[in-house]
Amino acid sequence: MINGQIRDREIRLIGENGEQLGIMSSKEAMRLAQEADLDLVKVAPKAQPPVCKIIDYGKYRYELARKEKEAKKKQKTVEIKEVRLSPNIDTNDLNTKVNSAKKFIGKGNKVKVTLRFRGREMAHVQQSRHILDDFAKQLADVASIEKQPKLEGRNMSMVLTEKR
Numbered sequence: 001m002i003n004g005q006i007r008d009r010e011i012r013l014i015g016e017n018g019e020q021l022g023i024m025s026s027k028e029a030m031r032l033a034q035e036a037d038l039d040l041v042k043v044a045p046k047a048q049p050p051v052c053k054i055i056d057y058g059k060y061r062y063e064l065a066r067k068e069k070e071a072k073k074k075q076k077t078v079e080i081k082e083v084r085l086s087p088n089i090d091t092n093d094l095n096t097k098v099n100s101a102k103k104f105i106g107k108g109n110k111v112k113v114t115l116r117f118r119g120r121e122m123a124h125v126q127q128s129r130h131i132l133d134d135f136a137k138q139l140a141d142v143a144s145i146e147k148q149p150k151l152e153g154r155n156m157s158m159v160l161t162e163k164r
Contacts, residue, residue: 013052038054083097113159118154
């Protein structure tokens, strides 16, 4: 809210140089802002009493947009990479998959390890769970299990994340 939109009876006013001007009526604050050829901007509406500041509104909006843009730059998106295994995987193939999962985790991504069952392999679901357990054990030094192995249709999957 700026200038005439501020309808509060009393406000806490901050001057153009950041100094506290105290609690006063909004009309008095509006008069001070007009004398300085600046805007009266409500910066903390939830405070008791609301906090207003005498500043140039255009410059204020520009600063807010710049801060938002900076915050967005520093944000890091976490991707979920998937590693697919089959119940009859050989140890060397498993080691290759473990190494690729280590790379993904090293880059800060989460890894979803999926064990796919096809045809008759569905009859031996519980015997194949050890593959996921071995996978997690081999990555125990760099990753922790975020989501325990769970059977969903024809796939058993778990999610691993970087250790904190």
